[in-house]
Structure formats: structure tokens, C-alpha cells
């Protein structure tokens with residue numbers, strides 16, 4: 001696998017001076033190494049040499065990367081399914097708190113579990129999804145229409161939306177400006193944009209470093225934090241109104257990171273790091289491994 005690209009300037013502040021921060025192996029698919037750089041001006045980190053977008057497909061070819069199946073097998077999957085139900089309720093509460101509108105667009109909608117849960121709570125929902133297989137699943141299982149990213153970017157989705165969500169998706173997106181432009185276009189006046197992403201300024205990263213699954217190179221290109229993302233969003237017409245944590249993600253992240261490290265004390269350390277991280281997140285979302293950014297559209 002080759003055809004790597006290089007970024008010459010910071011997508012947050014435009015600076016061109018970086019520090020080589022760490023080399024992260026693609027533990028999941030290719031076992032290739034990728035360099036994570038940090039901007040010297042604003043501390044934004046990014047995967048500096050990912051494959052070009054048109055060559056990224058093979059790096060997603062793993063069963064584990066597909067959204068977890070319905071066939072719960074093993075402890076991780078059982079826990080995952082319990083956590084998913086809890087998380088769906090958490091997301092509903094968060095959305096209700098920040099928007100009265102009922103038209104929702106979820107980008108990276110996968111097989112549609114989140115959209116279906118929102119539909120059952122009275123929302124008018126659509127998805128955007130890159131995998132044809134997931135689009136078909138969403139349609140057949142839940143009767144929910146999901147569009148391709150190409151259709152989204154070409155403004156071919158009818159109507160406008162009160163809320164748009166991206167749950168652990170934006171860190172994968174190459175055409176970040178085009179996405180923000182179209183989100184700005186598709187959202188109503190004062191529309192709400194909710195984006196969840198990993199946050200490297202967390203305890204798990206300090207514990208697992210290059211094994212921390214939040215890096216997930218080369219699939220994760222952008223490594224935002226609560227210090228860098230508000231500025232990025234503001235420049236593209238979105239004002240930050242709330243930053244908070246996705247509470248259960250820390251246990252999942254800790255488990256996956258420990259499995260990459262092949263740690264013999266896998267379970268106790270995982271639980272310990274997860275609990276410490278949970279405690280820390282109570283005091284500050286800035287130290288949590290998954291941050292949810294809630295933004296309101298403002299006129300540019």
C-alpha cells in the first residue's frame with residue numbers, strides 16, 4: 001500500500017512549522033507506520049502521511065472495522081451492545097437539550113441504529129454513508145434513506161435539517177472544507193451541529209501512547225482537542241455552545257488500546273485506566289478520550 005500524501009500547512013491555523021510527535025502503527029489492517037505531527041503554533045495534531053483518499057479503501061478492509069454486528073460474541077461484543085443502548089439514550093437527551101427541531105441528518109450513519117432510534121422518537125431522519133452495504137442494510141432493516149457522500153457534497157439531498165450529527169466520523173474526512181460548507185448550507189438558521197471525536201489530551205493516550213486506539217492511523221487523519229476544534233469550526237461558520245464527554249467510550253478505548261499492546265494484565269489495567277479516565281472526565285471534559293462538540297450555525 002503506498003500513494004501517501006503530505007500536508008504542508010495546519011488546517012486549523014495555517015502555520016507550516018510542525019514537530020514530529022510520534023510514529024503510530026496501523027495495528028488493525030496494514031501494520032504500516034504513520035507519522036503524527038503537531039503544529040508548533042496551535043498544538044493541532046494530524047496524521048502527516050496518510051494514503052491519498054482514492055487509495056484509502058484497503059485500509060478499511062477488516063471485519064472489525066465494520067460496525068459491530070448483531071451477533072454478539074465474546075465479552076467485548078456483549079459489553080458493546082449494552083453500551084450502545086445506553087449511548088442511544090444519551091445522544092437523544094443531548095440532541096433534545098440543544099435543539100427543538102425534528103429534521104436530523106447523520107453523517108457516517110452506518111447500518112442506521114442511531115437513526116432508527118431517533119426516528120422512533122419522532123424525528124424525520126436521513127443518513128449519509130460511504131458503504132453501499134450499510135446503505136442497503138439501513139434501507140432494508142429500518143426503511144431509512146441514506147445517501148452517498150458524493151450525493152451529500154453535490155447538494156443532492158432534498159430539504160434542510162435542524163440537526164446534523166457526526167459520531168466519530170469527521171476525523172476520517174479528507175475533504176473537511178467541503179463537508180463544512182455543505183453542512184452550513186443544509187442546516188437551518190441557528191441549526192445545530194454535533195460532532196464527536198477522539199481527544200488525544202486524555203489519560204488513555206498518556207498510558208498507551210502509540211497504542212492508543214484514538215490515533216487509529218491512517219484512518220484517523222485529524223486529531224482535534226477542545227483547544228483546537230472550536231477555532232476550526234468558528235472559521236467555518238459554527239459557534240461552539242457546549243463541549244462534553246461520551247462517558248462509556250473510555251472503557252471501550254481502553255480495552256482496544258490494551259489489546260493492541262498485548263498487555264498480560266489486560267483486564268485489570270483496562271478497568272483501572274477506564275475508571276481513572278471516568279473520574280477525570282467528571283472534573284474536566286478536556287481530559288476525556290471522546291469529546292462531543294455541540295455547535296450552532298452562525299452566518300459567515
Ligand SMILES: [Zn+2]
Pocket residue numbers: 010011012013014015039040041042043044
Ligand atoms: Zn496550527
